[in-house]
Amino acid sequence: MSYSTTKSQALFESAQLHIPGGVNSPVRAFKGVGGTPIFFDHAAGAYAYDVDDNRYVDYVGSWGPMILGHSAPQILDAISARMVMGLSFGAPTAIESDMASEVCKLIPSMAMVRMVNSGTEATMSAIRLARGYTGRDKLVKFEGCYHGHSDSLLVKAGSGMMTLGVPTSPGVPASVAEHTITLDYNNLDSVRECFSRMGDQIACVIIEPVAGNMNCIPPNKSFLQGLRELCDVHGIVLIFDEVMSGFRVALGGAQAYYDIVPDMTCLGKVIGGGLPVGAFGGKRAIMECLSPLGPVYQAGTLSGNPLAMAAGLAMLKEIQRDGVYEQLNARVDQLLEGFQAAADQHGIPFTFNKAGSMFGLFFTELDKVENFRQVADQCNADRFGKFFHGMLEEGVYLAPSAFEAGFMSLAHTEADIEFTIAAADKVMATL
Numbered sequence: 342m343s344y345s346t347t348k349s350q351a352l353f354e355s356a357q358l359h360i361p362g363g364v365n366s367p368v369r370a371f372k373g374v375g376g377t378p379i380f381f382d383h384a385a386g387a388y389a390y391d392v393d394d395n396r397y398v399d400y401v402g403s404w405g406p407m408i409l410g411h412s413a414p415q416i417l418d419a420i421s422a423r424m425v426m427g428l429s430f431g432a433p434t435a436i437e438s439d440m441a442s443e444v445c446k447l448i449p450s451m452a453m454v455r456m457v458n459s460g461t462e463a464t465m466s467a468i469r470l471a472r473g474y475t476g477r478d479k480l481v482k483f484e485g486c487y488h489g490h491s492d493s494l495l496v497k498a499g500s501g502m503m504t505l506g507v508p509t510s511p512g513v514p515a516s517v518a519e520h521t522i523t524l525d526y527n528n529l530d531s532v533r534e535c536f537s538r539m540g541d542q543i544a545c546v547i548i549e550p551v552a553g554n555m556n557c558i559p560p561n562k563s564f565l566q567g568l569r570e571l572c573d574v575h576g577i578v579l580i581f582d583e584v585m586s587g588f589r590v591a592l593g594g595a596q597a598y599y600d601i602v603p604d605m606t607c608l609g610k611v612i613g614g615g616l617p618v619g620a621f622g623g624k625r626a627i628m629e630c631l632s633p634l635g636p637v638y639q640a641g642t643l644s645g646n647p648l649a650m651a652a653g654l655a656m657l658k659e660i661q662r663d664g665v666y667e668q669l670n671a672r673v674d675q676l677l678e679g680f681q682a683a684a685d686q687h688g689i690p691f692t693f694n695k696a697g698s699m700f701g702l703f704f705t706e707l708d709k710v711e712n713f714r715q716v717a718d719q720c721n722a723d724r725f726g727k728f729f730h731g732m733l734e735e736g737v738y739l740a741p742s743a744f745e746a747g748f749m750s751l752a753h754t755e756a757d758i759e760f761t762i763a764a765a766d767k768v769m770a771t772l
């Protein structure tokens with residue numbers, strides 16, 4: 342049967358009547374790759390099925406949390422068992438402490454942790470806390486890193502380095518954006534220069550220690566190490582946004598993988614096992630500034646929701662089993678080697694990045710892709726769009742943007758990966 346998305350197209354039409362752009366988060370609209378978004382119906386293991394009954398090997402996995410694959414029985418069972426006890430109390434439950442102690446055990450730089458409902462809330466709250474703790478206003482972030490959509494973070498660099506930040510979205514006041522400084526990822530010199538000029542005004546540096554929002558860009562280890570040292574010299578709080586990399590790159594996150602200890606960490610997605618969750622935590626002295634212990638306010642009616650905690654705890658239990666990360670890494674290697682061989686076979690300039698079970702695909706002449714500018718200016722987005730749509734038709738769902746990472750799960754079998762590579766081989770022949 343030929344590939345058809347008739348029902349998805351009809352659903353997209355009707356979705357646009359009452360949902361802006363037909364989607365509840367912009368990347369879902371396929372703007373980066375063109376065409377009509379796929380509407381999903383259900384998913385199990387490595388597969389997601391759309392409303393037209395097409396099956397896809399899914400390498401998005403809800404943008405990271407599906408480490409066990411979709412509808413993992415361990416997670417569904419945990420949610421079912423918890424569900425009958427009540428959905429939300431807005432009051433303390435024991436399972437919140439179970440989650441907190443598990444997170445602090447797995448990520449020892451987090452002496453204390455506060456649960457929230459999304460990655461956006463986690464980073465926004467961590468920044469407020471860092472500002473409250475240091476009594477400083479400015480924050481440093483890096484071009485191409487995404488930390489959610491709070492005002493201070495929707496900011497790009499001004500025209501010259503160290504100029505005032507400029508909002509990337511209408512609705513963000515210039516008076517907020519001016520406190521955000523945007524520097525180049527993997528460029529320690531720019532950080533050094535910035536800190537020497539205004540280090541005493543900077544509350545925090547926030548970074549994706551493996552970037553997953555400009556495609557997948559791992560850090561140079563010396564960059565993270567240098568950042569750590571410079572933050573110490575200037576009394577600046579170093580925040581690792583591990584919303585994607587946490588429990589993905591390694592059990593202890595990118596901080597374990599690269600052996601760098603941040604002052605604060607933001608988590609998300611994964612610790613909800615697919616339910617809406619985020620968390621931020623770090624050094625005790627910093628966390629003790631948080632309300633109700635300290636003066637920095639932060640709150641949430643649904644924070645620490647027992648269903649989300651149950652799902653997340655089940656996930657954290659499963660990923661502590663022996664061999665999990667070895668399996669994920671081996672599958673990623675198999676996939677990427679297969680893609681590279683297919684590209685080489687068809688004379689398509691191509692390279693990849695990987696960090697644990699996150700990976701990035703680049704249609705580029707470059708040997709190595711290390712920052713946002715290279716992704717934006719030296720990778721072929723049109724070719725990616727054609728590849729993406731070709732793969733869809735072959736039954737493989739990749740992230741619908743050349744600026745997003747891919748994710749492997751434990752449910753992907755060697756056969757699924759062989760299937761994917763065969764699809765890539767076929768599609769690359771047409772590019």
Ligand code: PMP
Nearest residue numbers: 459460461487488489582584585
């Ligand atoms: N930080 C990072 C590194 C992310 O990848 C994301 C989302 N992709 C966020 C923060 C924001 O998380 P959320 O979408 O849950 O608000």
